[in-house]
Amino acid sequence: MAAPARRTRAEPLLWLLFSSGGVVAALFIPVLLLLFGVAIPLGWVSTPDHAHLLAVLQHPVTRVVLLGLCVLALFHWAHRFRYTLHEGLRLKRLGTLVEILCYGGAVAGSLISAYLLLWAW
Amino acid sequence: MRTIALRVARYRPEDETEPTMQEYEVPLREDWAVLDGLNHIKDHLDGTLSYRWSCRMGICGSCGMTVNGEPKLTCGTFLTDYAPGPVTVEPLRNFPVVRDLVVDISDFMGKLPTVSPWIVDSEDAAPAEGEHLQTPEELDEYQQYSMCINCMLCYSACPVYGLDQDFLGPAAIALAQRYNLDSRDHGAHQRVDVLSAADGVWSCTFVGECTTACPKGVDPAGAIQRYKLTAATESVKSLLMPWGRRSDLPRPSGADQDNNAWSREVR
Structure with missing residues (x-):
């Protein structure tokens, strides 16, 4: 083994984002899908009227929570996809390029979701 | 007596550049592990086979090999679980092979x-x-x-x-x-x-x-x-x-x- 261990400053933070993204995505996305994709269309719960739903969506807390969910889920994807490319497709030699594409994609996606959720409406 | 075929990876670096497989028939006994089969080969069929083992009770950790594609302790992996065979025994993967089933650790x-x-x-x-x-x-x-x-x-x-x-x-x-x-x-x-x-x-x-x-x-x-x-x-x-x-x-x-x-x- 190479004698002086190569320490990594970014990896722990990227892993924390990956890890928390996995947790929030696994906890909240199925609930949202079940609610808006199944329960409401099938009439299991009463359909909220449009004005009420819009008021909930426009509340600052809802926007921040949805933004948090989007950003963390994007960073979860970026980390997982980076390792899929590194190890699954053996592209480790393109390490820096893959990292820029994955995490850069997550940053771009986060900016777009911030724009959409905080400014666009 | 019932027997089972053991297909064993052989590699003798002095005469071979690539590992080859060699098949041996060993007795299929209720209480025989893959390691007992290898010991039978070593004692009765082919004394040139090389492999590591010591305690034969899952404590020493020296008899790890790849059995039918999976990493196993050969002392705790029973031949009857693989009947009617054949059972493929290869060295542990991801390690350089020194000889036959012996890897460089x-x-x-x-x-x-x-x-x-x-x-x-x-x-x-x-x-x-x-x-x-x-x-x-x-x-x-x-x-x-x-x-x-x-x-x-x-x-x-x-x-x-x-x-x-x-x-x-x-x-x-x-x-x-x-x-x-x-x-x-x-x-x-x-x-x-x-x-x-x-x-x-x-x-x-x-x-x-x-x-x-x-x-x-x-x-x-x-x-x-x-x-x-x-x-x-x-x-x-x-x-x-x-x-x-x-x-x-x-x-x-x-x-x-x-x-x-x-x-x-x-x-």
Whole structure:
């Protein structure tokens, strides 16, 4: 083994984002899908009227929570996809390029979701 | 008497450039493990076959081989489970083959001492003060990791280690955690550099094959994930409080102990 261990400053933070993204995505996305994709269309719960739903969506807390969910889920994807490319497709030699594409994609996606959720409406 | 075919990988570097398979018929007995089949070959059919074994009771960790594609301790893998056969026996994957079923384990032997897999004592609690007492709860914290027998089946199962041999690997990290989680140990700070390196816990992508392969019920994948959280917490702390001491991990008091000195010499 190479004698002086190569320490990594970014990896722990990227892993924390990956890890928390996995947790929030696994906890909240199925609930949202079940609610808006199944329960409401099938009439299991009463359909909220449009004005009420819009008021909930426009509340600052809802926007921040949805933004948090989007950003963390994007960073979860970026980390997982980076390792899929590194190890699954053996592209480790393109390490820096893959990292820029994955995490850069997550940053771009986060900016777009911030724009959409905080400014666009 | 019923028999079963053992297809055994042979590699004699003095006459062959590639491993070949050789088939032997061995008795299929209810109480025979794959290792008994190999011993039968060695004693009665072909004395030139080379393989490692010692205790034949799942403690020494020397008879690990690839049986029908899976990493197994051959002393605990029964021939009847593979009847009517044939059973393919190959050397452990991800290691260089020295001869037949014998692999070169020097990579693991070099890595193991780098994580100080022993209790690093505190100078505060000299042995003169008596035993280091431990509650059953404190024992439960690390006990499963202490079952590791260094058989290296987890390295053979790990796809990350297969791709990148610089990865510290499952057993070494699980053994580091065995001591980190021991209430008597004060050595976490001297393991942190090796464990938190890019080739330490961060190389693991949580495939989990190490835990599936372990014949002793150790959960190396869990140990690695747990240490990732410890390392990430330390890392966030040092980012938020760069003026603070680099690590709050327990360290022996008094002078900087150099318990790694001998391991550096070994390397």
